Amino acid sequence: MIKIVTEPIHPLEILASVQDPTAGAIDIFIGTTRNHSHGKSVLALEYEAYSPMALKMMYRIADEARAKYGITKISIVHRIGRLEVGEASVVIAVSSAHRREAFEACRFAIDALKTAVPIWKKEFFPDGESWVNDQIKQN
Amino acid sequence: MITVKVKLFALACDLAGAETLSYVLPPGSPAGEILKLLSERNREFEKWKDHLRLAVNWEYVPNDYVLHEDDEVAVIPPLSGG
Numbered sequence: 316m317i318k319i320v321t322e323p324i325h326p327l328e329i330l331a332s333v334q335d336p337t338a339g340a341i342d343i344f345i346g347t348t349r350n351h352s353h354g355k356s357v358l359a360l361e362y363e364a365y366s367p368m369a370l371k372m373m374y375r376i377a378d379e380a381r382a383k384y385g386i387t388k389i390s391i392v393h394r395i396g397r398l399e400v401g402e403a404s405v406v407i408a409v410s411s412a413h414r415r416e417a418f419e420a421c422r423f424a425i426d427a428l429k430t431a432v433p434i435w436k437k438e439f440f441p442d443g444e445s446w447v448n449d450q451i452k453q454n
Numbered sequence: 455m456i457t458v459k460v461k462l463f464a465l466a467c468d469l470a471g472a473e474t475l476s477y478v479l480p481p482g483s484p485a486g487e488i489l490k491l492l493s494e495r496n497r498e499f500e501k502w503k504d505h506l507r508l509a510v511n512w513e514y515v516p517n518d519y520v521l522h523e524d525d526e527v528a529v530i531p532p533l534s535g536g
């Protein structure tokens with residue numbers, strides 16, 4: 316299941332989407348919205364996507380994860396629009412025959428998503444708002 | 455001449471003051487030309503040019519990628535999904 320949604324994500328539904336009788340492990344990553352950023356309070360967040368390209372990149376990441384780790388199933392779901400603090404913004408679930416591949420593929424998928432999928436987060440502070448540019452500082 | 459559609463997101467949308475623009479360019483123009491035209495629209499783009507990636511028809515491209523008629527160019531500021 317590869318999706319971009321505007322409604323709340325229910326992690327158990329994503330988990331169910333990768334269940335498989337041949338799998339011995341399921342790993343799930345849930346990215347949640349933090350109430351602070353660089354020492355400032357974050358009141359709410361807003362995600363924007365270039366949806367057709369974002370979906371294309373998400374499908375590609377899923378294909379790469381399958382090819383690289385030989386996993387059974389993978390689902391990647393990202394939410395966009397306005398989110399409150401503490402909500403799930405992204406959920407990635409991976410099933411595989413053995414746990415190591417599920418862990419590694421899950422980490423690969425979230426890391427790849429952050430560097431390749433055109434989605435942006437805006438944080439709303441008590442005194443204003445700004446697009447998140449953390450990626451620049453990491454370089 | 456060729457016509458390309460330019461989509462702007464997040465920071466790039468704020469700087470351009472538009473979600474979509476249309477540019478008419480000489481045939482053979484590189485995608486990077488779009489960044490020059492945007493800098494003429496708002497000089498703030500100059501400051502960000504090293505951090506803006508370009509995509510054409512839903513694929514990242516280098517700045518010297520040659521544009522074609524009806525290409526959809528997207529200006530991709532630093533990502534922050536996840």
